[in-house]
């Protein structure tokens with residue numbers, strides 16, 4: 001980027017264009033997971049324990065903490081005197097050992113695993129039931145990958161992250177192979193890994209339906225469409241958010257000069273942004289809309305900003321919460337927090 005550092009001269013403001021992608025931000029799985037925590041707090045009172053960050057976003061986590069949620073990494077952290085309080089499992093899904101542990105400890109748990117992650121669990125279990133060794137395309141150590149591996153007995157899953165991994169993979173034994181993928185991968189990179197697997201193992205069996213979820217695909221498509229000709233592409237998201245990091249990569253591959261992951265407007269290198277720049281803007285599936293608004297406002301304070309919409313599709317997906325929480329009444333403030341606007 002250039003060396004201009006426009007500073008909001010009101011008499012002759014510098015021009016700038018923002019290409020705002022849609023769909024962006026909260027997906028149906030994130031929306032459902034946050035709803036479950038808010039509704040549980042309303043119905044059962046604080047504290048409600050949440051195992052792992054419910055979704056990978058600090059703003060959301062801090063907002064829930066302020067309402068009485070307590071984040072833990074493992075169930076043994078719940079004090080004995082709070083064993084009757086609900087504990088929520090995050091949208092990323094958990095290994096089978098976690099609900100089993102909760103039952104052994106007599107805990108009351110609510111599972112906020114996204115239904116599309118549960119679908120991948122079922123795809124993996126089906127491969128295994130049919131005697132296939134499972135190849136899981138995904139990032140080792142990510143909570144979703146840990147959860148999917150934990151649906152199956154030890155030794156029945158191999159993780160593959162790259163085409164090189166696929167080319168090096170050894171078939172364990174004589175049996176068939178079946179693959180599934182993490183839900184939040186790059187659509188294009190994953191197609192390459194699948195091709196490499198199919199070249200090495202022509203008999204490898206695909207899951208019955210795509211494992212990468214609609215929200216990941218739609219956000220990547222919108223960024224791909226908006227990226228050509230942008231000087232800087234900003235993605236709102238956390239450094240541990242897989243789908244947000246993929247959006248940065250997609251923007252760069254699709255032609256953005258530069259792309260950055262930002263958590264808040266303060267993370268933007270404002271002094272590096274030139275007049276007349278074209279800025280792409282999107283948000284990962286766990287990022288609330290209020291941060292997108294904060295960023296647009298930050299540009300408006302510094303530049304005469306023109307907003308262009310890059311909308312590729314309307315999303316209508318909605319995943320209902322469990323029956324026990326459906327009768328809980330919410331205030332307008334709760335609703336604003338849930339839709340990411342407060």
Ligand code: SF4
Nearest residue numbers: 027029030114183213
């Ligand atoms: S990104 Fe996809 S899999 Fe993950 S919570 Fe959202 S809809 Fe579910």
